[in-house]
Amino acid sequence: MDTIRNMVHRYKLIEFQESAYLADLDYHRLLPVDGLVQDVFERIESDTEEIVSDLADKYTEPEIRNCLHYLHWPQVQSFSRTLEAPPLKIFAPRLHSTHDQLRWNTLGASVAHIELLKALSKYATIHVTQEFEEMDNMVLTPFNIHEKSSVYRVIKENYDGVLLWYLDEVEMMSLLSYLYVPVVLPIYTARGGNGRIANGMLRWYTSMRNFDGFMTLSQPTIDLYSTFLRDTSSFHIVPCGVDTEFFRPKDKEQAKQEVAELLDRPEITEKPLVGYISRFQVEKGAGVFVDVARLMPEVLFLAAGSIEESHYCDFPENFVHIGRRPREELPLLYNAFDVFCFPSIACSEEFGLVALEAMACGTVPVVSSYDGPKYVVKDAGVVVPAMLYDRDMTSLGGGILAEDFAEAIAELLQNEVYRHKLAGKARQRALQLTWDNSAKCLLQVFQELNVKKRLVGQQAHMPIGFGINENVDGSTQPKAMIINATRENNMPLTGTLYDTSVEEGIALSLLRNHNMREIEVILSYLLEDDDAIEECLDRLKGFTRALF
């Protein structure tokens, strides 16, 4: 930088208790002033090189330049066009770097989130904290969760909602302690990682407030969690979408020809073509796909996606793996396939974006009856029954037989009328699941959560005591007592002391410093019976809501 004269923020030097500070009025920081900062600041009107040379006797060049750099923190930059201000303002922070560029991105979650933000930016002002491609309608807002001035800026913006990226970013939990704004956490993978994902979700679950929520991609995720959580009202389905303009049907023969030329594989136009586009991994059914190829030597099987060198082994002759392809080639590939095969058995498969992309191109998908893909395809493809495990087996959530897949594929290839009918349905289904619809769905979630937020006010608490009842026969029974008094010196009930169970007393007492979800956990520990837990939770909710 040649000069920071025009870029420096408004600064004010202040003194407090014999120390000097530099108040950055634009960036809301407070910088302790030492000799270096003072000397640099006194010369702030000069050119950078002049400052460096002027102070060269006292400080090193890196020191001076670092100080200048720090004084000149970026202004808030905006990429937004001149649009009418949309009604909602959403903060979408990200702590860790985005993965590969979108063009080469094979992580479905990453692709999905970026696409969702892009679609959302048409309906809301989105503030992001990291740059990525195609973020025309978004505002770049630098954010450091550990810096108070950064935190202050977030509070000051008065957002209508926060959309996080991944539940792994546990530092983001601190937002819940001070930001009175609905926070939505997407669940792109529901389980896996040897319990890491489920435990991450559970940690968020008990930290979240009543007006926060999870965004799931499909109903099976909620069904899964309902087996060990009581309150699934915070889970909202926002399915992924697909760009139906980018992924659209083309003439299949034409597509095959183009692909054959592109890959220099003339056999693509000569045989029925079954496709697979995903990471070539066990969880994604790579092994099953190869086995299906072995069972159907008369059909050509083509796989695309990232693959480890070591996985190139003993493929049958009718199997081709073409490696990772750029995103812009995917519509062509999908169109070239007669059938799209997605035998994923990953326990983290919440949606199956690739199946939807194939459907958008009018290609019939064959998927396993496992969680997300089943939900996406419905009757617009073929769902092959899978063995579903109650517990994950490594990163597998179930098992499928190559024979079953082969049978389904064979039927499709043999019955052209059936295949075309399903292809039409597939396209129609895809048209319902656009990113635009996803964005609107998510907006509605934020609107609902903002309404819910209105109900969350100052909660009255009554003191709770614990004691013993002495029965007539001399036996004793422990109890809790609700003491009719609140923090406001108020006695809202007519009576004085109300006896209740010790468990309920513990819950009421701990509610002062814990939310209802933590209380749910505590009651699960204290009470063995599910019905008793439910009843107790209902009583607590009713009682605490009645108090004012």
Next chain:
Amino acid sequence: MIQFPINLKAHKRFDDFGHSFVADIEAACVFEVNDIVSDILDMCEDSTTAQVKEVLRSKYQESEINQVFGYLFQLQMAGILFHQTSVIDQKRIAFSEQIVVSPSFLSRLDQKPFLTRVAYHHLFKALSQKLEVFVPISNTESLPTKFDWEGIIPLKIPTESRQSLVRYYPERCHGMLSLPHSTVHDVSLAYSSRIPTIFYVSSAEPDRQSILDKFFLLRDCDLLCVDSWWLKDYLSQFTADTEKVVVLPAGVEGDVYTLKDAQESKLTLAGAFENERMKSDPLILLFLPDASYENRNLVHFLARNHPEFLFIVVGGMNRLQLGSQCENIEYFQVEDMADYQALPVIYSAADLGYYAAVGGANAFYLSSALYCGVPLIISGEHDNSTMKDLGMYIQIAANSTPAETAEIVSKSLVSLLVDQSLLARYRDLAIRKGRSFTWESVAKTIKNHFISLREQLPQTEPSLTNLPSFFRYHYDTIQGKAIPAAYERPDFMPETVNVAIAKELMQTHSRNQVSVVLERICEDSSIAGDIRKYLSIERKHDE
């Protein structure tokens, strides 16, 4: 909600560029303030939240004020601006010597037993010498008639204050005294008013559960005074920690309960009861709590076993309840002032007394009998060293039959009556000990306790000194289940749920209460005991 007043220690306010700013030195944050925030900052160190809002309402809309407070609360939670969680320490005001008596004693005062009303009167009189004692009466209430109000100042509560009675007390008085035979409503009043409270309870109160509840619900700033040692023994059955239970024996009115000549007294009694035997036969007083089957039979057994003695059953039951025609039994109940003034004559005439120190026994009789020098055989269910100093103490198991009890008591009676020197020693002991049972000493003790309780001011908001644990499910991949788990902050180290619950309750509840919880939630008592020991060690470190 932000609680004012709050100390803005590390904050600097300044103006520049046409705006007002605040720099939070500790948060290293500076931000612009608008007019509302500026007004709040001007007031927040010296006013309560309610007071600040009241002033703001004259300048701004309610919605604006609420919005700003919501915004400031977020800042506080983020550790910016009002990030000190402590409030300005309440000034340790010198004890103003003003206390209030909880109004529940007035409830059906006229119907309460005579002795209870007399005790109230003397207690108030004695307290009034040491403290300014207020009895809350509303403007529209008339004073109960069967009560001697001489020397007592009823505190007339304005009607509007009566509705906010709980706020009225701390503004006017430094402590509340809940009298014997008061209801548990006093607990609610104490918690709501947030003033130190002494609960004075009597073993003669019929509702023992109420005493038990008051005992468990004591806060650090409260105290439970019991009028008998056996009541303290009773409470110690439920917990070992009776630190907050103080025995304050009932007082005796020294002007009335004076020692009289024994022979003259016997003659007087003989005339009053029209029983010539009273002039010469050994006169034994029986102090029994009630007319239960066991007590009635005990009287019968004693009377039949010792036809040579004359027994007077004092209090507890009447002839009708006993249903006996034994010639050597008389009855005396204190039901009015004449009876009350006649009691010292009975004491002076008595040779010996038997006092059953069990639940329901009226402690006034013990105090007054000792005061008047009646040598006593005292029986109790527990080994009690203090009561051993008052007379001949005999321990009788709770499930003893009347015959067994009568046998033990008989032996003691005979042993004392045949040994005059021993009897004289117990008489001297009674006089020596009894002289301390005065209402003046009760009042002085109460005052001293109020002064020391002021050191334990109730918190405006029960707050935690340690971070609360975090509770969540832990997904167990082997079982495929979500298991409840607890994690200790700030490092989220796993801990057992039991311990986490108990640790948090320890910060806002007494040890006795936490013990009750542990006994309930632990699988067995040994685990509860281990956790109690663990927490006791921790608490010592905190202290």
